[in-house]
Amino acid sequence: MLKLQNYSVAYGQSKVIHDLQLDVGENEIVAVVGRNGMGKTTLMKSMVGMVPAREGVLSMQGVDLMPLKSHQRVKAGLGFVPQGRMIFPTLTVKENIETGLAASGRKGIPADLYELFPVLKDMASRKGGNLSGGQQQQLAIARALATDPKVLILDEPTEGIQPSIIQELARTLRKIRDTRGLSILVSEQVLSFVMNVADRILVIEKGRFVHQEEREGANQEKIAAYLAV
Numbered sequence: 001m002l003k004l005q006n007y008s009v010a011y012g013q014s015k016v017i018h019d020l021q022l023d024v025g026e027n028e029i030v031a032v033v034g035r036n037g038m039g040k041t042t043l044m045k046s047m048v049g050m051v052p053a054r055e056g057v058l059s060m061q062g063v064d065l066m067p068l069k070s071h072q073r074v075k076a077g078l079g080f081v082p083q084g085r086m087i088f089p090t091l092t093v094k095e096n097i098e099t100g101l102a103a104s105g106r107k108g109i110p111a112d113l114y115e116l117f118p119v120l121k122d123m124a125s126r127k128g129g130n131l132s133g134g135q136q137q138q139l140a141i142a143r144a145l146a147t148d149p150k151v152l153i154l155d156e157p158t159e160g161i162q163p164s165i166i167q168e169l170a171r172t173l174r175k176i177r178d179t180r181g182l183s184i185l186v187s188e189q190v191l192s193f194v195m196n197v198a199d200r201i202l203v204i205e206k207g208r209f210v211h212q213e214e215r216e217g218a219n220q221e222k223i224a225a226y227l228a229v
């Protein structure tokens, strides 16, 4: 579904992502885990066209995404929930979701988005900036889903979310995958969340995948050791 081959990203002379290979299957949830500064955000941002890739292949369902600008990648079916959520604080909840609709060319907020996140319906006319962290995260996911993605990319979605809501977020993402039949690529550092959400886990260190395993039967201690400072 989503493929990286020999994929590298650099800031000037400084290479941050090195020669990655990755294949996210249809309906699969893949988590990329790693400590701060290991390259997760750079990888996610480059895939959605916000940071240029240095070399390699990035394709979705066989479509070459490399020459496409960010908005064209969104149109092609790549949805993005950025680190820090980046909702528009002065727009209402409804207007925030509508910015996603504009990208897909669809009209009217699909009912299933409000079914998925009832709190957003209740707060449709509130300013995005007045929502709690967890509510803003739901809004950022709803905005990305409004673009009708085939692949949803989330960068550290648990950051700034109360621990009690983190596992609820995992359940919601699996529900989205099951009901919409899309693929999900998520970067994270919270192992308990990853163990609840992912089908497959890859560990990134200094821009390289150094370990991977299926979530079922995964060696948690080994992955935790990579995440320990």
Ligand SMILES: Nc1ncnc2c1ncn2[C@@H]1O[C@H](COP(=O)(O)OP(=O)(O)OP(=O)(O)O)[C@@H](O)[C@H]1O
Binding pocket: 011, 014, 016, 034, 035, 036, 037, 038, 039, 040, 041, 042, 043, 083
């Ligand atoms: N705009 C930039 N210019 C130069 N170097 C950068 C830039 N952004 C990030 N880096 C460097 O790239 C490396 C990877 O950073 P990145 O933010 O992708 O890591 P991360 O794993 O997402 O960390 P975090 O969890 O803190 O977001 C770091 O060494 C960082 O200093």
